[in-house]
Structures are given as C-alpha cells and as structure tokens.
Amino acid sequence: xxxxxxxxxxxxxxxxxxxxxxxxxxxxxxxxxxxxxxxxxxxxxxxxxxxxxxxxxxxxxxxxxxxxxxxxxxxxxxxxxxxxxxxxxxx
Numbered sequence: 001x002x003x004x005x006x007x008x009x010x011x012x013x014x015x016x017x018x019x020x021x022x023x024x025x026x027x028x029x030x031x032x033x034x035x036x037x038x039x040x041x042x043x044x045x046x047x048x049x050x051x052x053x054x055x056x057x058x059x060x061x062x063x064x065x066x067x068x069x070x071x072x073x074x075x076x077x078x079x080x081x082x083x084x085x086x087x088x089x090x091x
Contacts, residue, residue, distance in 0.1 A: 015043035058090035
C-alpha cells in the first residue's frame with residue numbers, strides 16, 4: 001500500500017477498498033456489479049482523523065460508494081456520518 005501523505009479531514013476516515021468477488025453468469029458472462037455507485041462497499045480503515053473515536057484503524061466498515069471521495073489508488077475518504085456499520089472491529 002502506498003503511504004498516505006496527509007491526514008484525513010476532521011470527521012473523516014481513509015479506507016482501502018476491499019476486493020469484490022467476480023460475478024459470473026451461468027453462461028460465463030462477467031458482470032461488472034462494482035460499477036454501480038449506489039452500492040454499499042466494504043473497506044478497511046487505514047487512517048482516521050484525530051477527532052474520530054467510534055472507528056479504529058484496521059476495522060472493516062460498510063459505506064455507500066456515492067458518498068466517498070477518491071484520494072488515490074484504492075484509498076477513499078469517507079465522512080464518519082456516512083459509515084453504515086462496522087463489520088469487524090480490531091479492538
């Protein structure tokens with residue numbers, strides 16, 4: 001993973017998108033379900049703003065991709081209010 005050069009803004013976390021399984025029909029067609037911007041996405045928290053207490057680095061979260069801002073590569077900035085839930089906690 002590329003090193004992040006600046007901290008997330010207050011009230012936000014940086015997440016790295018988890019790989020989505022490939023969706024294939026019975027006839028062998030590949031479906032690009034990951035192109036829907038309205039879908040919920042899982043990601044791993046890689047950095048948090050200094051005011052965040054509800055989420056920790058390493059947590060797996062669910063959020064809506066339409067509310068995320070791409071920072072670089074697979075890294076996105078997500079406001080804490082747009083996190084739908086925590087799937088796995090590191091603490």
